[in-house]
Amino acid sequence: MWLRGSGLGTLFDGTWCEQIDAPDEALGLLPDGVPMTLGAAFFSPTTSAWVALHEVAKLQAGEQVLVTGASGAVGSLVVQLAREAGCEAVAVDPAAEPPSMASADLLIDTVGGDVLAKVLPAVRPGGRAVLVGYTAGPTLRLDIAHFLQRDVALLPLNMFRRESEGRAAAPDLLARLADGRLHLDVQPFALADAAAALGWITQRGHRGRAVLVPRL
Numbered sequence: 061m062w063l064r065g066s067g068l069g070t071l072f073d074g075t076w077c078e079q080i081d082a083p084d085e086a087l088g089l090l091p092d093g094v095p096m097t098l099g100a101a102f103f104s105p106t107t108s109a110w111v112a113l114h115e116v117a118k119l120q121a122g123e124q125v126l127v128t129g130a131s132g133a134v135g136s137l138v139v140q141l142a143r144e145a146g147c148e149a150v151a152v153d154p155a156a157e158p159p160s161m162a163s164a165d166l167l168i169d170t171v172g173g174d175v176l177a178k179v180l181p182a183v184r185p186g187g188r189a190v191l192v193g194y195t196a197g198p199t200l201r202l203d204i205a206h207f208l209q210r211d212v213a214l215l216p217l218n219m220f221r222r223e224s225e226g227r228a229a230a231p232d233l234l235a236r237l238a239d240g241r242l243h244l245d246v247q248p249f250a251l252a253d254a255a256a257a258l259g260w261i262t263q264r265g266h267r268g269r270a271v272l273v274p275r276l
Contacts, residue, residue: 062088062099093238097246101269106233107226109137112190112217121146128152129170138168173197188213248273
C-alpha cells in the first residue's frame with residue numbers, strides 16, 4: 061500500500077510515524093516493482109509535477125520549458141514529464157544571464173525568491189510561469205511596468221485545491237516509475253535519524269526525497 065494525500069503530513073501529522081490512523085481515501089495499492097521507500101515518497105513530487113504541467117500550465121507538445129530547481133524531486137520530474145510530452149525542457153542555471161535563456165513558452169519555478177525574479181524575463185511575451193515552491197524565498201519583487209508589457213501569466217500551484225487531479229494521475233505515474241519511464245531519487249533514513257533527515261532536506265541542491273524507515 062502507498063499512503064499520501066488527504067492532508068496527511070501537511071494539514072495534520074501522519075507520515076513520519078511507526079503507526080498511522082489514515083482515512084481510506086489516503087491509501088492506494090502499490091504495484092509490483094515499486095519498492096516501499098519509493099511508494100512512500102512518490103505522491104507529492106510526481107503529482108505536483110504532473111498537475112503543474114498538464115492541469116495548470118496546459119502544456120502543449122513542442123513548447124520550450126524552463127525549470128528552476130531541476131535537481132530537486134519536483135523539478136527533476138518536471139523535466140522528465142515535459143520531455144516525455146514532446147517538449148524541450150531546460151534546467152535553469154540561476155547564475156546565467158536571462159538572454160541566454162530567452163524565448164521560453166513556459167517556466168516551472170520550484171524555488172521562488174530572487175531566482176524567480178531573475179528567470180521570469182526569459183519567458184516570452186504572452187507565455188506563462190507556474191509557481192510551485194519558494195525555497196529561495198517567499199517574496200517576489202517585480203518591475204510592474206515591464207511585467208505588464210510582457211503579459212506573462214503567473215499561475216500558482218495549490219495542490220490542496222487540486223488533490224483530486226493529482227490522485228487521478230497517481231496510478232499512471234506509479235506505473236511509469238515501475239517500468240522506468242520516470243525516475244525519482246529516494247534517500248532512506250532510519251526512524252531514529254529523523255533529525256538527520258530534516259538536515260539533509262534543508263541542504264541546497266539535495267536530490268530526491270527523504271524517507272524514514274523503521275528498521276534499516
